[in-house]
Amino acid sequence: MRSNAKYLVIILAVICLSLGIQRKKLKLLLIVHRHGDRTPWVPYPTDPFNNEDQYWPDGFGHLTIKGKQRMYSLGKYLRKRYDNFLGTSPREAWVRSSARERCLESVTMLLAGLYPPTGRWVWNHQLGHIWQPVPIKAVEFEKDGMLNPDSNCPMAARVMALIDRSPAVQQLYRKYKPLIGFIEQKSGMKIRHYRDGRDLFDTLYVQRQNQYSLPDWVNQTVWKCLRKFHKKAFVFDSSNAAIRRLRAGVILKDMCDQLRDSIDGQKSKHNVFLYSTHDSLLSVLLSALNIYNGIPPPYGSTIMFELYETNCGDDHKTSDGKQQLSPQSQQPIGHRLEVHYLNVTESEKSYLLAVNGCAFGARNETMVCDVKHFLDSLKTLIVDNWNDECKDTYWRRLFRSIEL
Known part of the structure; x- marks a missing residue:
């Protein structure tokens, strides 16, 4: 019965969209992207191009000039796409990166394009007219369960061994x-x-x-x-439910927390959340959302989660069941989610994705997503204590409780 109610919400919202009576306003933006073009990680034994100084002056595994240009252009594209939503203050953005230098450099270049200094943010008459610093958070690479798809996790290693024998x-x-x-x-x-x-x-x-x-x-x-x-x-690498939970569960928890807080009206100085990571993290995230097309994410590929306030929506309630009213019109507020994937940055053409809880609107040009259905569909993937779940003892306790 509850499932039928969720689909009824989606159907009503599709009708609302089709009739052209929906009004929506972007409220929260979550962006997950791969780093830009890089050099090879490591040469193979007979590699004729194994001389790092001669062939790879940037160093092995580092961002290239083309990669820097790509990420700067991506930042400018995102500024153009969301210019009506973004402010001039870089303080509105919360930025987290993998500790790999190519990811840190990539998001630095992206931010240069996304937040060029204007007004009071111009800090001198030379560099300060074209660039400003933006804080970027990172944790130790081997311990990063959020953005390092190969972080130290014994249970994930065991699951991967099972996949190899599949x-x-x-x-x-x-x-x-x-x-x-x-x-x-x-x-x-x-x-x-x-x-x-x-x-x-x-x-x-x-x-x-x-x-x-x-x-x-x-x-x-x-x-x-x-x-x-x-x-x-x-x-x-993402073919097993356990590996999807261990590798995508941490970032999904963080993103779901941001979505819930925004829906519930929690005050935050951030309305943009940026995550800079690797291709295999993007692919396992897309797999966890049941939207991976089997094509490895190219350099700079980006997933954009857009949360909207709308007059055509769900039950107009927060996660604890309270009704929300617009402070201006005192009309009920609903929430809708759109997920876009930009897989070829040069094209500047993103694709609207049908994640769980979504349905296409008229002429397949719009998408209606029930946010609560979307969040509910991810409950089995959310990781509350990643360090604990990575231990064999956690799963032994879990299986023992199931047997009991």
Whole structure:
């Protein structure tokens, strides 16, 4: 019965949208993005481009000039897109980044485009006219359960070992076994895990993007094989409910807390929340929301969660059941959520996504999302104590309680 009521809310809101009688106002913005273009993490043993000083002056695993330009352009795009919502004060933004330097540098460049100093924020007549500092928060990389998809979590490591032994992964190994032997011989790199194939493809891809000629042994057949490993790695890494909870649960909790506080009218000096992270964190987050298309998130790809106040909405109540009224009109306030995905930053064309609790409006040009349904659908993924859940003892206690 409760489920039917949720769908009735969505249907009524779709009708409201279709009739053109909805008024909405952006109230909260959550942005999760991948860093910009970078150099390879590490060369493979026979890599002809393994001289860091000669070929990669930025250093291995670091943001390139193109990456800096991409992220600055992304910031300017976001300013243009949300200019009517954003103010001039960078204090309105709360920014959290992975501790990897490429993520910190990426969000620094994005913020330069998003918050160019104007008015009182111009702090001198030279640099102060084009750039201003914005605080960025980060925690130790290995302990970051929110934005590091490979942070130290023993339980996640055990789940990943189970995924590696799954029928789908074993079938991939069997299919490409003869070719993998050839690739190992030529590259000098042992491919014992699908992530090894992913990493080798990534190195070759970055080299090609930087106009370096690949070795003769990287023919079309080898390229297709390694690209398959690369693409499948993102699917496998989020193919298990437990891994989605352990890797996406912390950021989902933080985002859901912000959404609830905003709906409940909690006063906050922040109306923009930015998270700078990695491709595999974006893919597991999209998988947790049941909207991952199986394509690895490109450089700078961005998910935008937009919370709106609207006159066409849900039951106009806060999370504790109290009715909300607009202070201006004294009319009930509803809330709607829109989720957009910008996967190719150069296009500046985002895609509206149908997350849980959503339905398309007229001509599939609009989307209506019941926020409470959306939040309820994520309850099994939310992690309250990530450090505890990463321990084997937590799961043993959990299974023991289920057995009892």
